[in-house]
Every structure is written in C-alpha cells, then in structure tokens.
Amino acid sequence: MFNRLYLHIPFCLRKCPYCSFVSRDDGAGQDDYPELLLREIGLAAQSLHASGPVDSVYWGGGTPSLLDPSHISGILETINRFWPLAADAEITLEANPGTIDRSYLTGLRTAGINRLSLGVQSFDDRSLQILGRIHTARDSVQAIEDARHAGFDNLGIDLIHALPRQTVSEWHRELKRALAATPDHISIYGLTIEEQTPFAALYPEGSSDLTDNDLSAAMSEAADDLLVSAGFRHYEIANYALPGRESRHNSGYWRRDRYLGLGAGAHTFLNDSVFGSRFSNSSDTAQYAAEVRQGNLVRHDCQELSREDAMAEFMFLGLRMAEGICCRDFEREFGQSVHHAFGRAIERLAPAGLLVIRDDRMWLTPRGMLLSNQVLSCFIP
C-alpha cells in the first residue's frame, strides 16, 4: 500500500560533471520510455494497491522536462485509472530551465502538473559554467516568468552552494537574485563531490578549491538569515517555503509515508512487512526496459526493515524537519519510548545545544541543523 508516487526520468541533454543521479545523455531508450512506464504501471497495479487517494505524484530525474506533455497527461490518466488521485493531489515536475519555453509550460499545466521544481542551481553564469549546466541565469529568470504566465502558482527552485572558490558575498548576491525571482520554495544543497564523477577527478579530497566546513556553514547561515527575513520558513534542513508552499511529496518521505517508485532506478517504500520494506528498480535503463517488457517487475536491493532500522529511520528522517518528531507517535509505533531506544544519543545532543525536547516533541536547534550530518548519524545503529 502507498499514497505517493515517484516517476524517474533517467535522461538529460548533457550530463553535469558533479552529478551521480541515474541519468544518461546519449538518448538511448528515450523514445520508448513513456510506453515502458505505462506498462510498468499496468503490471504494478496487478498486485500493489494505494491506501486511499494518491496524495502526490513527483516526476524526478534526470530531466523530466524532456518528456512531451501528451505523454505526461497519458501517464497521469493511466495512474488515475488504477490508483485514483486525490482531487487536490500535488503533482510536481522537475524542469531544467534550458529545456522549456512558455508553450511547453502551458502544455505541462494542461497535462495536470500543478507544481514546478526548477533546477536553477545558480544565478551566476560563471558558477553555471563550473557546474556544466546547459542554461544561463537569464534562462532561469525567463523560465520562472514563463511558468507564472502558464499558470504555475506553486513554483520551487533548487540552488547549490559551497561551489569551488565561491565566497560568502557571492553566495549572498545569488540569494538576493533568487528572492528577486519570487519563487514559492527554495531548496539549497551544498555541493558534494560524488565518487566516479568528473568532479571527483577535478577536485580530489583536500583540494584547496573546495569550500571548507566553516565557510559552508557561514553560507548556510547567510541563507537562513536572508530567506527567513523574506518570509520563508526553514521547514527542513535543505528546504525553505512560503507559508503553505512546503513540498507535500518530500514531506511524506521525511514522515515515512509509503510510496511507489516507477521507472529506471526509482526507489519504493511499502508496508508489506511489519516495519516496511524498501527496494528499487534496476538503475540500468536497458535492464529496466528488458524486465518491464518481459512482464517481470524485479525488486532490486530489497531490504525488509527490522525494528531497529525503522526506529533509526523515524529519527533521522523526522528530525530533518523543523517540526521534528512526536515522541508519542514513536512509542505507539515501536512499543518503547524514544528515550529508552536512543537515551545515549539524546543525553549527548541535548546538553550540547543541538536537540530540544519539549512536551512530547523533539527537534533540532539551528545549530543542530547546521551540523545535521554528525547529529543524525548518532541515531544510526
């Protein structure tokens, strides 16, 4: 059972040198892909049922904005036939500003997409070049303008900070440009150097071009100051939203809602065992295609969660959100108190000013959020 759907579109016009997502830029298999998704939906619907109306659908990638709106609307109609969508379902599509124009965006809106997530990454052309993006800052501003014109009133942008040799004042300028573009939601990710990407060779560990932890923390604090004073709520470690514009789909991940992933490399979380199970589709697009064509939905990297796994997830996902976790919910789900399960971590983090416990809730302080990697790892067995 699930109440959220994720569709992965593993194609890009050109691979960015920092990216380790499942995507390819040679076009192989791209034309057949919508048909494969339709087939996968039909196969999955034979055994998997929604727990009620589907509350959110998220098209991620890769570059979902390479899909034709007619394919998107056909796939959404098919989804709705098997797993009815809630009347107010949030339907998000990630779009690359270098692949869209006003008429395409109007087509998306007509196809049923009601939330747009734009991969802006930077409002500085030099940074965009470093990142190997296919678009300019001007393209992003134009894309936001076009999206508003096409009727998108729920629009998010992604930004990356801690770029090689980036200064805090350059980042501050970018944030101001971001605010001037008036998005409803801003996601901010620090650049991470992923293994086996061109960036891993360009910027080896210890490279003086890379931003150190202090500078990166100063950039996060600058974002917090500026965005919060502009009316955004820092509702999750990497996410800011105007009131009512929080991502429902992503909030579902942090609350451990069940979701079904469709497409190559997509991940799924279902409650078909006591504490839930996670698995993924093949991330090899050719293998994924072969499995779907054979009518055989193979579950890769299956993990049936133990009580300990599920308790850890409850903590390290829930504490990502500003609202934190509800201790009573934890006890209801696992039959023991959060203090009993994680007393040692709590005793270390709370006196250090990284975690707050009040009434039956627990959440990270701003400093806890800044040091979230270290803090959240305390809950992993």
Ligand code: SF4
């Ligand atoms: S456009 Fe996005 S998914 Fe595609 S290569 Fe660049 S970062 Fe990765």
